[in-house]
Amino acid sequence: MGLTPRPESTVSYSPSSQEGWVATKLDFLVNWARANSLWPMPFGTACCAIEFMASAASDFDLARFGMERMSFSPRQADVLICAGRVPFKLAPILRRIWQQMPQPKWAISMGACASSGGMFDNYAVVQGIDTIIPVDVYVPGCPPRPEGLLYGIMLLQEKVTKERAADPTLRVEMDPDPKSQLYIPPSVIDELSEPFGNSVHQTRSGL
Amino acid sequence: MSAPFTPVLAGSALGADAPAPATPRHVPLTGGEPNPSAAALVRQFGDAVRGVRVVRGETNVVVANDRLLEIVRWLHTEPSQRYDYLSDVTAVEFRDPEQPIEVVWHLRSVAFRRFLRLKVELAPGTPLEVPSVCEVFRSADWLERECFDMFGIRFAGHPDLRRILMWEDYREGHPLRKDFPLRGRFSRSEQLRQALAANPEARYSMEELSVVDAFEDLPEEMRRRLKAGEKAGE
Numbered sequence: 381m382g383l384t385p386r387p388e389s390t391v392s393y394s395p396s397s398q399e400g401w402v403a404t405k406l407d408f409l410v411n412w413a414r415a416n417s418l419w420p421m422p423f424g425t426a427c428c429a430i431e432f433m434a435s436a437a438s439d440f441d442l443a444r445f446g447m448e449r450m451s452f453s454p455r456q457a458d459v460l461i462c463a464g465r466v467p468f469k470l471a472p473i474l475r476r477i478w479q480q481m482p483q484p485k486w487a488i489s490m491g492a493c494a495s496s497g498g499m500f501d502n503y504a505v506v507q508g509i510d511t512i513i514p515v516d517v518y519v520p521g522c523p524p525r526p527e528g529l530l531y532g533i534m535l536l537q538e539k540v541t542k543e544r545a546a547d548p549t550l551r552v553e554m555d556p557d558p559k560s561q562l563y564i565p566p567s568v569i570d571e572l573s574e575p576f577g578n579s580v581h582q583t584r585s586g587l
Numbered sequence: 588m589s590a591p592f593t594p595v596l597a598g599s600a601l602g603a604d605a606p607a608p609a610t611p612r613h614v615p616l617t618g619g620e621p622n623p624s625a626a627a628l629v630r631q632f633g634d635a636v637r638g639v640r641v642v643r644g645e646t647n648v649v650v651a652n653d654r655l656l657e658i659v660r661w662l663h664t665e666p667s668q669r670y671d672y673l674s675d676v677t678a679v680e681f682r683d684p685e686q687p688i689e690v691v692w693h694l695r696s697v698a699f700r701r702f703l704r705l706k707v708e709l710a711p712g713t714p715l716e717v718p719s720v721c722e723v724f725r726s727a728d729w730l731e732r733e734c735f736d737m738f739g740i741r742f743a744g745h746p747d748l749r750r751i752l753m754w755e756d757y758r759e760g761h762p763l764r765k766d767f768p769l770r771g772r773f774s775r776s777e778q779l780r781q782a783l784a785a786n787p788e789a790r791y792s793m794e795e796l797s798v799v800d801a802f803e804d805l806p807e808e809m810r811r812r813l814k815a816g817e818k819a820g821e
Contacts, residue, residue, distance in 0.1 A: 468782035469754050475783060503762055503771030503778070504753075511779055567776065 407545050414458070414484065415540040417446040418533070421457030421481065423474065426464025428491035428523040435526035445533055454480040459536065460513070463523075465493035466506045478513040483551045486540070488532055489515045492522045595671060600698035608700060614644040622646035624668055624696075624703050632658060637708075647704045655707055656718040656744075662694060662703070663723050670694040670703065673720065676730035678738040680765050690717050690740055709740075719745040737763040754785050 420442075424432055436442040436450070451457035454477045466474055478487070489509050492498035495518045497507035509515060516539060519532035543550060558565075598605060618641055625639045625646050635654035640647045650658050662670040675693040687708040694703045707717050719742035720727045731742040732751040739761035742748060749755055753762070758781070759772045771778055802810065 468778060469752075469785075471779065471782040472785050473787045476787065502769050503759065503767070506779065506782075507775055511775075512783070567774070 403546060407543070408541075410545065411541045411543055415537040418459045418486070418536070418540075419449050419451045419457050420447050421451050421454050421460045421477065422463065423460055423477065424463040425466060425470065426491075426493065428463035428494065431523045431526055432461060432463045432490065432529065435529045440526040440530060442530075442533075445530075445537065447533065454478075455482065457481050458484065459486045459488060461488045461490055461529075462494045462509050463490040465498065465500055466509055466512070467504050468506055469504075471506050471512055474509065475512050484543075486516045486536055487513055488517045488519060488529075488536060490519045490529055490532070491524055492520060495520065498522060595697045597697050598700045600669060601700065611644055617642055619644055622701055622703050624662065624670075624701060627665075627668065628658065628662075631661060645702055645704060647706055649706045649708060652707045652709070652717055655705070656720060656723070658705070659692065659694070659720045660723050668696060669698045670696045670701075672697055673724040673726050673730070676720075676727055676734050678734055678740055678763075680738065680763070682765060684711060684765075687711065688715065688738070688740075690734070692720070714741075715739055716741040716743055718743050719748075721745055737761055739764060754782070756785070757781075 422429065422432060434440060436448065442448055447459075454460070458481075460478060460481060462474065478485075487509075489495045493500060493505070494509050495515075497505050499522075501507070506512065517532045517536045519528050521528050524532075598608065621639055621641050622645075625636075625648050628648060628650075629636045629639070632650075632654060635651040635658065637649040637651060640649075659670075662668045672695040673692065674695055675691070677691050677693075679689040679691060681688075687710045690707045690709065692705040694705060695701070696703070709715055709717070715738070717740060719731055721731065721742075721744065728746070729751060731745050732747075732749060734740055735742060735745075735748055736750040736752050750757060759778075760767050762771075773781070802813070805813070
């Protein structure tokens with residue numbers, strides 16, 4: 381995906397930076413609160429959703445991470461968990477749900493199909509949801525066991541706790557800008573990325 | 588509103604002395620006793636029945652394309668047949684291009700506990716068109732749309748022959764045909780671009796959302812908007 385250049389980051393992570401004590405402590409507090417109360421938007425389309433339900437049930441107990449509140453409305457969700465394969469017919473719906481989620485928002489791609497199309501290398505299935513929405517954590521597996529999903533969630537929590545409110549590159553939603561020097565047309569991406577993975581004639585350009 | 592529902596008990600037309608249903612064992616691949624409906628079809632329609640074959644204990648009847656609707660209607664209404672359940676409409680294309688494409692109807696008679704498979708053969712070079720059985724079986728509506736979507740077979744007389752599995756303006760062809768490449772005809776980026784351009788909420792008319800019957804219960808303001816032609820979700 382050709383993108384507009386990101387704004388220059390003025391924030392460094394070194395403790396000796398010019399950032400004040402208040403800002404860092406506020407970041408810590410905000411991130412601690414966010415990371416421990418992620419409300420998931422379950423986008424379950426296939427067998428991964430069964431494992432996702434198992435993660436939420438008593439044995440694995442997603443509530444330990446403050447995630448027991450499944451948000452079936454994207455407008456009250458923080459993290460979209462795409463569990464299962466996404467057919468092309470569902471692609472505009474997944475993108476719209478992502479657009480309906482308010483910032484800050486994160487996405488977990490659960491399982492091989494959501495991450496790469498998996499074994500469904502055919503005419504009907506999206507080859508990885510990262511061609512539709514930005515993804516923070518990929519959970520491998522077919523389907524991943526609940527432990528795998530929990531590990532992915534913990535990785536996401538780690539990512540959330542490292543965010544800085546003053547970082548101007550955060551929460552910037554970028555659309556492809558054909559005028560940018562970094563822009564590569566999708567046809568060229570297809571040409572460059574072929575063959576991809578373990579199959580020939582499979583291409584993946586963002587748009 | 589539809590007609591009142593009268594339940595049909597399985598095997599109720601067979602009489603009290605009929606043997607209890609049992610799972611058939613050691614069924615030969617071909618041959619065996621054909622469904623009595625096949626002989627009745629031959630008596631009734633003669634030349635329109637092109638062949639009768641028993642495969643795995645199930646009766647396949649190949650019939651003429653132009654008499655299909657007549658045959659299905661007869662099977663449905665004739666009191667000695669009572670085929671009241673159409674369980675599937677599909678098609679078969681063989682790898683051998685010389686072999687005709689077969690369109691298949693699965694009919695079931697609940698009252699007589701019978702199963703009958705009707706086939707129409709479409710020879711290469713002929714138009715892929717068969718009569719629709721929608722006016723006999725309402726359940727044929729979506730089944731025929733699916734068959735049209737996947738194989739490109741046109742069902743003449745279908746009230747609303749659109750794609751049903753793929754989105755409506757899908758332009759790559761009919762996916763289950765042998766000449767269709769597994770990954771589709773377009774590049775992945777083009778496929779994704781076309782898929783994302785679809786409006787997921789524009790495809791459903793008020794009729795499809797089945798709120799027609801509930802229309803009168805809606806608030807006055809909403810009824811006024813709907814009458815003005817507004818679609819759901821727009």
